[in-house]
């Protein structure tokens with residue numbers, strides 16, 4: 147029997163479902179055993195995998211989040227393109243089986259799939275139905291509607307809004323929802339050479355200036371930049387709404403919160419675009435690391451085949467809220483009546499299928515994990531009154547471009 151390992155960053159409820167998938171694969175056949183290992187946050191998982199690769203102790207499969215994808219795809223020789231792994235091991239592969247939004251996010255510039263989409267998400271707006279009813283307002287579709295409703299929500303005794311990740315929700319997907327360019331060179335997809343971040347814009351300055359006004363007026367809560375710093379305020383009933391991952395759906399359901407909740411799209415500014423554009427996929431994908439035996443690679447291919455079967459995909463989607471990555475799994479969820487029972491479970495995938503534009507397919511920036519650190523640092527300093535928005539955005543742009551330039555050198 148061949149044994150393989152899978153490093154991932156799925157904690158809590160998500161980790162339980164990962165373990166169920168691994169157990170299901172192990173029971174489904176006698177040739178292979180996969181062992182999932184929780185390595186901490188997405189950032190910690192990626193750091194551990196890079197260190198392990200350098201020491202020749204890499205796992206067979208590692209989960210890498212969207213922000214780290216360009217770095218890993220650009221690290222030639224570190225991974226085996228998943229498309230090659232599958233076809234070399236006799237597993238049928240057709241990129242058209244995947245929903246449009248996930249098809250090319252983890253592909254190289256030739257359209258070859260390098261990472262296997264796994265937990266794909268969208269940032270959505272969750273709302274406490276009881277809180278909005280107490281305030282006599284509807285869930286907002288736009289930030290203008292949020293501004294109009296927020297004072298009544300505050301008067302009803304709630305913090306109107308919190309969010310879980312400034313870069314993902316207020317920067318990266320902000321650009322997609324408004325079809326604004328986020329980097330030169332076709333958002334970085336045309337190559338690392340000369341790619342520059344386009345964060346220092348009128349629209350970013352306007353949005354964060356508004357967020358700071360809301361914060362100062364008690365209409366927005368901000369408790370830190372780690373993934374878990376803010377959601378607790380929604381869970382405990384003090385915040386009426388939060389922007390978070392569609393992949394939070396399963397965890398929220400499992401918590402059995404003492405109030406009714408639902409979700410809707412990530413708001414956009416009607417002043418920038420009347421109709422919002424699609425978001426692009428978040429979450430993470432699975433990479434097969436290089437340097438493993440043929441037997442182990444065959445085991446990884448068999449696991450990926452199992453993982454992408456409609457039944458396993460639907461189970462993962464149903465239990466977590468991550469979007470189904472194949473058309474077949476989405477159809478299965480619809481046929482099973484999943485969205486009639488839980489309308490909030492469909493928000494993420496529907497948002498990925500809204501109108502698209504030239505800037506809505508995501509971004510490809512190397513060392514973007516480090517750029518996120520700069521964004522979090524400078525945007526927090528602005529929200530805490532330690533710098534101006536002009537200086538914050540200029541600093542992110544300068545440090546971001548320096549990191550992008552360094553990445554372009556390593557990638558060549």
Ligand SMILES: O=P(O)(O)OC[C@H](O)CO
Pocket residue numbers: 188211212213265266267268314391392393427428429430
């Ligand atoms: O919380 P997740 O797993 O949906 O991931 C959100 C972001 O895309 C990670 O960078």
